[in-house]
Amino acid sequence: MGKIFKFGQDVDTDQIIASQYIIYPTIDEMKVHTFESLDSDFAANVQPGDYVVASENFGCGSSREQAPSVLKALGVKAVVAKSFARIFYRNAINIGLPVIVCKELHDNVQTGEEMELFMQEGVVRVNDKEYECTRLPEYMQGILDQGGLIASLNKEEEK
Amino acid sequence: MGMTMAEKIIAAAANVETVKPGDIHTVELDRLMSNDGTTHLTIDMYHQLQNPHIADVNKLVWIMDHNVPCDSVKTAASHKKMRDFAREHNIKFYEGAGVCHQVMMENHVTSGELIFGADSHTCAYGAVGAFGTGVGCTDYLYAMVTGKSWLLVPETLRFELTGKLKDGVYARDLILSIIGMIGANGANYMAMEFGGEGLQTLCMSDRIAICNLCVEAGAKTALMDVDEITLTYLKEHGREPKHIFKSDEDAQFAKVYEIDLSTINPIVAKPHFVDSVVDAKECIGIHIDEAFLGSCNNGRIEDLRVGADLIRGKKVHPLVRFLVVPASAEVYKQALVEGIIDTFMEAGAIVMNPNCSVCWGSCQGVIGENEVLISTGTRNFKGRAGHKDSFVYLANAATVTASAIKGEITTADQIA
Numbered sequence: 001m002g003k004i005f006k007f008g009q010d011v012d013t014d015q016i017i018a019s020q021y022i023i024y025p026t027i028d029e030m031k032v033h034t035f036e037s038l039d040s041d042f043a044a045n046v047q048p049g050d051y052v053v054a055s056e057n058f059g060c061g062s063s064r065e066q067a068p069s070v071l072k073a074l075g076v077k078a079v080v081a082k083s084f085a086r087i088f089y090r091n092a093i094n095i096g097l098p099v100i101v102c103k104e105l106h107d108n109v110q111t112g113e114e115m116e117l118f119m120q121e122g123v124v125r126v127n128d129k130e131y132e133c134t135r136l137p138e139y140m141q142g143i144l145d146q147g148g149l150i151a152s153l154n155k156e157e158e159k
Numbered sequence: 160m161g162m163t164m165a166e167k168i169i170a171a172a173a174n175v176e177t178v179k180p181g182d183i184h185t186v187e188l189d190r191l192m193s194n195d196g197t198t199h200l201t202i203d204m205y206h207q208l209q210n211p212h213i214a215d216v217n218k219l220v221w222i223m224d225h226n227v228p229c230d231s232v233k234t235a236a237s238h239k240k241m242r243d244f245a246r247e248h249n250i251k252f253y254e255g256a257g258v259c260h261q262v263m264m265e266n267h268v269t270s271g272e273l274i275f276g277a278d279s280h281t282c283a284y285g286a287v288g289a290f291g292t293g294v295g296c297t298d299y300l301y302a303m304v305t306g307k308s309w310l311l312v313p314e315t316l317r318f319e320l321t322g323k324l325k326d327g328v329y330a331r332d333l334i335l336s337i338i339g340m341i342g343a344n345g346a347n348y349m350a351m352e353f354g355g356e357g358l359q360t361l362c363m364s365d366r367i368a369i370c371n372l373c374v375e376a377g378a379k380t381a382l383m384d385v386d387e388i389t390l391t392y393l394k395e396h397g398r399e400p401k402h403i404f405k406s407d408e409d410a411q412f413a414k415v416y417e418i419d420l421s422t423i424n425p426i427v428a429k430p431h432f433v434d435s436v437v438d439a440k441e442c443i444g445i446h447i448d449e450a451f452l453g454s455c456n457n458g459r460i461e462d463l464r465v466g467a468d469l470i471r472g473k474k475v476h477p478l479v480r481f482l483v484v485p486a487s488a489e490v491y492k493q494a495l496v497e498g499i500i501d502t503f504m505e506a507g508a509i510v511m512n513p514n515c516s517v518c519w520g521s522c523q524g525v526i527g528e529n530e531v532l533i534s535t536g537t538r539n540f541k542g543r544a545g546h547k548d549s550f551v552y553l554a555n556a557a558t559v560t561a562s563a564i565k566g567e568i569t570t571a572d573q574i575a
Contacts, residue, residue, distance in 0.1 A: 081465065150297060
């Protein structure tokens with residue numbers, strides 16, 4: 001179980017991690033500034049295993065991989081949104097952060113509610129209610145299952 | 160069944176006869192661009208690989224542009240890492256040459272190529288009929304090590320252009336109008352393809368501006384039909400097309416839009432979304448603190464000429480900082496030859512070296528709390544240009560310059 005942090009639509013990568021931080025040397029130095037313009041307490045309050053829930057077009061804007069990386073570094077277990085912008089979606093899978101499309105969840109939950117994700121079954125549960133999620137294409141699920149694209153690259157090199 | 164340009168480029172790069180939207184293919188990449196926004200992280204990951212190596216160093220182009228010259232000790236560390244790695248591995252490297260996409264267009268990109276850039280505005284390369292798409296640093300690293308990547312074949316939206324833009328209306332107004340029409344995710348995961356007789360009226364600078372902003376509608380890439388204007392541009396820059404692809408007559412488009420260029424008017428995108436567009440006239444009178452003419456979208460010589468023609472003999476409003484930032488050193492030198500830099504300096508503008516500047520809000524020119532910027536940059540997201548509680552309006556070069564003179568948002572026709 002993890003807590004929900006709920007955000008709206010068209011949350012862009014500048015809101016997830018602003019430009020002035022992305023050139024910092026490491027993700028750990030950046031992560032304390034996650035969602036700073038939308039919820040300045042987010043980085044202090046989020047716990048490993050918590051979830052980000054959003055509406056349409058989450059992660060639009062720049063290609064900065066720092067956006068999914070800071071969420072993963074803070075221990076966010078998955079982002080569940082009505083839809084994702086393309087580059088964020090791809091980056092998240094590549095670094096091994098689950099990104100799950102669920103059309104109904106956002107309108108029915110609030111920040112602070114407890115949520116459980118059953119990735120294999122493609123279901124999330126909040127307040128005893130289950131919501132069905134869209135499954136990833138097999139190829140992308142494969143990258144995620146291996147722990148991201150670099151892990152899969154290292155495995156390819158071993159062959 | 161026929162294929163679109165995007166499908167044909169992917170099919171060629173995957174070495175297969177046909178592809179269709181939704182297929183995932185392994186593709187060979189022609190070129191890999193990366194800039195100082197993320198390269199330091201790519202290098203860190205490279206060193207953690209079990210078998211670090213570069214598939215083909217000749218495909219790599221690294222460009223320092225986001226924080227140039229360096230503005231802090233932390234940035235200096237990231238820059239040094241990038242610079243040293245590029246030297247050690249003989250990677251083509253630019254610093255001070257300009258904004259990455261402009262440098263790529265001037266020196267590298269050609270028709271028919273498939274290019275990954277670690278920057279979302281890589282879709283600009285469609286102006287010459289190249290498939291450019293933005294990726295993160297993990298994707299970039301994988302491609303750097305293997306020379307390949309995976310691509311999901313996108314659906315294509317076709318924009319059939321007719322007519323001609325009116326005087327005082329620019330390519331930027333066209334693409335902002337399109338983004339307003341289809342929305343910030345209206346082309347999510349899709350290719351946006353442009354053609355038709357109206358395209359013939361748009362010069363290469365216009366075409367780059369249009370393709371560049373397609374990511375603001377969520378597009379994976381933008382592509383334009385290749386014609387004489389494209390071939391002349393490539394020839395002038397010493398290049399030949401790799402391959403000229405054209406969508407088949409019976410290609411399947413997700414949707415076809417017909418746009419009469421003569422119906423487009425000057426547009427302003429209001430804070431904090433690029434698709435929040437209105438007729439520029441609706442914004443007349445809004446107070447501004449700073450104006451910015453530059454960026455990979457509108458920092459070319461054609462844009463500087465528009466601004467210079469308006470401001471010649473006039474002054475920047477005393478309460479406004481007007482930043483003028485040529486998109487590349489080539490543009491800067493041409494502006495010097497034409498006396499454009501003199502004109503801006505005489506007017507009291509702050510002329511800066513070619514770089515991303517305030518368009519990305521992390522170097523010189525950032526705005527403070529509650530300040531307002533009018534900009535030819537790419538984005539107006541909350542906090543994009545500095546303080547999280549600040550405001551960015553996007554407009555064409557004429558509106559930005561006119562506003563810098565007036566001290567509030569106004570259109571060029573209001574400046575006597």
